[in-house]
Amino acid sequence: MLQELKDTVKKILEEKKADIVIGWKKGTLPGIATPLFMEYPEDVGELIFDHTCRNNLTSYLTKDKRKLSKDHAKVGVIVKGCDARSVVLYAVENQVKRENVFIIGVHCEGMYEKKKLRAAAEGKEIFSVKSSGNIVTIKGRDLEKSVPEKEVLSDSCIYCRYPDAREYDVFIGEPRKEVDVPEEFSSVNEFEKKTAEERWEYITEEYSKCIRCYACRNVCPSCYCNECFVDQNNPQWIGKTPETTDSIIFHLIRNIHIAGRCVDCGSCVTACPVEIDLRIMNKKVEKEIRERFGYTAGLDINEKPAMATFCEHEKQDFIMS
Amino acid sequence: MLKVKKDKINGLIGEFLKDYLVFAPVKDGSRSKFKKITDPAEISTGTVKSERSPKDVFFPQSEVLFEYDTNGVRISDNEEKPYLLWGVRNCDTKSIRMLDKVFGNAHQAPDKDMYKDPYWKKKYDTSVIFNFACTAPLSTCFCNWFGGGPFDETGSDVFVVETDGDLILKGVSEKGKALLEKLSVTIEAEKKDEELAETAKKKAEEMMSKPTDISNLFEKLSTVWNEPVWQKLAAKCVNCGACAFICPTCHCFDVSDEGKNGRGKRVRLWDSCMFPIFTMEASGHNPRGNSTQRVKQRVMHKFNYFMENYGSHLCTGCGRCIVVCPVNFDIREVIKGILDHKIKEKVQADV
Ligand code: SF4
Ligand code: SF4
Numbered sequence: 001m002l003q004e005l006k007d008t009v010k011k012i013l014e015e016k017k018a019d020i021v022i023g024w025k026k027g028t029l030p031g032i033a034t035p036l037f038m039e040y041p042e043d044v045g046e047l048i049f050d051h052t053c054r055n056n057l058t059s060y061l062t063k064d065k066r067k068l069s070k071d072h073a074k075v076g077v078i079v080k081g082c083d084a085r086s087v088v089l090y091a092v093e094n095q096v097k098r099e100n101v102f103i104i105g106v107h108c109e110g111m112y113e114k115k116k117l118r119a120a121a122e123g124k125e126i127f128s129v130k131s132s133g134n135i136v137t138i139k140g141r142d143l144e145k146s147v148p149e150k151e152v153l154s155d156s157c158i159y160c161r162y163p164d165a166r167e168y169d170v171f172i173g174e175p176r177k178e179v180d181v182p183e184e185f186s187s188v189n190e191f192e193k194k195t196a197e198e199r200w201e202y203i204t205e206e207y208s209k210c211i212r213c214y215a216c217r218n219v220c221p222s223c224y225c226n227e228c229f230v231d232q233n234n235p236q237w238i239g240k241t242p243e244t245t246d247s248i249i250f251h252l253i254r255n256i257h258i259a260g261r262c263v264d265c266g267s268c269v270t271a272c273p274v275e276i277d278l279r280i281m282n283k284k285v286e287k288e289i290r291e292r293f294g295y296t297a298g299l300d301i302n303e304k305p306a307m308a309t310f311c312e313h314e315k316q317d318f319i320m321s
Numbered sequence: 322m323l324k325v326k327k328d329k330i331n332g333l334i335g336e337f338l339k340d341y342l343v344f345a346p347v348k349d350g351s352r353s354k355f356k357k358i359t360d361p362a363e364i365s366t367g368t369v370k371s372e373r374s375p376k377d378v379f380f381p382q383s384e385v386l387f388e389y390d391t392n393g394v395r396i397s398d399n400e401e402k403p404y405l406l407w408g409v410r411n412c413d414t415k416s417i418r419m420l421d422k423v424f425g426n427a428h429q430a431p432d433k434d435m436y437k438d439p440y441w442k443k444k445y446d447t448s449v450i451f452n453f454a455c456t457a458p459l460s461t462c463f464c465n466w467f468g469g470g471p472f473d474e475t476g477s478d479v480f481v482v483e484t485d486g487d488l489i490l491k492g493v494s495e496k497g498k499a500l501l502e503k504l505s506v507t508i509e510a511e512k513k514d515e516e517l518a519e520t521a522k523k524k525a526e527e528m529m530s531k532p533t534d535i536s537n538l539f540e541k542l543s544t545v546w547n548e549p550v551w552q553k554l555a556a557k558c559v560n561c562g563a564c565a566f567i568c569p570t571c572h573c574f575d576v577s578d579e580g581k582n583g584r585g586k587r588v589r590l591w592d593s594c595m596f597p598i599f600t601m602e603a604s605g606h607n608p609r610g611n612s613t614q615r616v617k618q619r620v621m622h623k624f625n626y627f628m629e630n631y632g633s634h635l636c637t638g639c640g641r642c643i644v645v646c647p648v649n650f651d652i653r654e655v656i657k658g659i660l661d662h663k664i665k666e667k668v669q670a671d672v
């Protein structure tokens with residue numbers, strides 16, 4: 001598959017179907033690939049695609065004041081299922097024109113989660129991670145251990161409904177259709193069973209660790225505002241300290257801003273240097289949007305986003321009660 | 322050299338707790354950070370540095386400078402005990418010494434009387450650092466690029482080696498030596514202990530990768546300002562603050578007034594050159610408006626400007642930024658990229 005991917009990207013660059021293609025290359029640490037920007041056919045040499053390609057590269061289409069999209073008429077991007085949904089989201093939200101992006105879909109088998117790998121390695125430093133079949137072998141200092149893949153796959157991938165792109169210009173292999181995932185919201189369902197006090201305790205405990213580095217926001221494809229509310233200082237919307245109260249406001253507002261827009265790519269979860277459980281609230285909001293408005297982000301390029309439309313049949317109990 | 326048997330370590334820390342505020346690595350979720358402890362059981366030193374650096378101890382992420390109301394301004398001056406830092410690794414000890422050049426002891430020539438920060442000095446000047454040797458450095462540790470090493474004791478007050486759970490202590494600074502003399506739970510280290518420490522040192526040094534020669538880095542950086550290499554190196558950076566906030570040497574800050582109805586406080590907060598608003602001017606103009614310019618600033622500050630102002634690189638090779646970066650922007654690769662970059666001869670214009 002990798003060779004086919006390389007050949008495809010090479011051809012795209014040769015035929016100028018895109019001026020630049022974003023993919024991944026091997027990173028300097030085990031378990032994390034690093035973005036690769038390919039402008040010339042020979043650049044594809046370093047291209048990889050495996051379980052370490054976590055980053056949702058579509059975020060580069062809107063980052064840095066859309067520099068990449070401005071500098072190049074057509075940007076190619078290699079996408080997993082979740083990433084492809086981000087491009088759809090961009091098109092729906094009028095951020096990037098669909099025809100200006102060349103989408104290259106790849107067959108995604110799920111990404112490994114740093115935190116889970118480390119837990120599997122019992123905290124020892126990891127030197128290499130290899131997978132064969134459904135078994136992952138982790139080698140490190142005084143360590144060699146094999147675990148079932150499911151133990152190290154990120155939650156976003158375990159509960160992923162759309163592992164392959166539905167919107168693409170070219171797909172490497174045969175894209176799978178929607179996968180049925182009955183357990184999709186299992187973490188949220190469990191969370192909802194807790195009492196309000198327990199939920200509050202969990203959330204405060206998690207967000208109290210936040211150092212407000214904004215890595216979660218900056219890797220997020222859905223966080224593309226030219227000026228984020230946390231950066232505005234006239235007026236200043238929130239306190240800038242890493243006190244729990246300020247951090248909670250940051251996170252809850254971000255949660256609401258990505259309502260019906262989060263594609264559960266898991267980039268934020270992996271980015272967080274202090275490993276906060278960011279997914280639980282993302283998923284909670286996703287579930288609300290699904291139940292209330294029957295909407296899932298990034299599926300249909302012609303559908304109006306949930307938070308930008310109104311329909312009289314919507315559940316309105318939050319107003320009535 | 323002195324020795325503390327493993328069953329006496331808690332007693333030793335108990336002694337310190339009487340006279341000092343003791344800070345040590347403590348688990349915070351899955352990561353460890355320096356916190357004030359009240360019980361030796363809280364400590365989690367491991368074999369290498371904590372995930373969060375000890376810079377927070379002297380230079381917290383947010384620090385109230387003063388509070389005010391209609392009656393005037395109040396600076397809190399609760400007399401605290403001196404600080405004792407336990408379980409600091411050498412990369413971090415050196416970072417703290419670097420930060421002291423900026424905050425406490427500004428010796429930026431020619432003005433020796435430059436501003437000295439009272440908030441820093443109050444905590445720092447009476448502090449003692451127990452620097453632990455790293456018995457199992459990580460693959461991301463590259464202190465040896467900067468002349469350091471897992472058993473380097475430069476900058477320590479007391480240097481500590483763990484051998485089979487016992488501690489071997491060596492006074493390095495005058496302050497450290499004086500403190501060791503006062504202790505009652507120590508015994509003289511034997512030859513055997515020193516040999517054990519020597520073996521641990523060899524083993525740790527063997528774990529380190531070969532250093533890159535960076536003796537040209539400062540000069541090279543002075544010549545690449547307008548080179549295209551920056552675009553290439555910076556392309557993947559997403560301009561978050563993870564690297565700067567986790568770094569033991571980054572020290573830029575912002576000041577924010579938080580108050581209403583006639584009362585409030587002025588707070589000093591960490592800031593990062595990676596954030597767009599860091600250099601945003603009131604007019605709306607931003608002299609470092611794009612990502613490449615900001616990455617350049619980070620690298621130049623660390624490996625050029627700081628050298629010019631204070632005579633060292635503003636990086637101790639702790640490797641934390643490598644571990645936390647969400648896009649694997651590896652500072653070692655960046656340094657190598659700069660060193661390897663070939664400047665094309667400028668074509669002389671025909672006159
Ligand atoms: S909030 Fe997190 S999971 Fe959702 S789109 Fe953004 S980065 Fe991906
Ligand atoms: S990445 Fe983590 S620490 Fe940084 S702002 Fe987001 S939640 Fe906070």
Ligand code: SF4
Nearest residue numbers: 558559561564646650
């Ligand atoms: S180098 Fe990495 S951690 Fe630092 S600002 Fe860039 S993306 Fe964030």
Ligand code: SF4
Nearest residue numbers: 568636637639640642
């Ligand atoms: S720049 Fe990176 S390696 Fe250097 S001191 Fe800071 S965190 Fe450590």
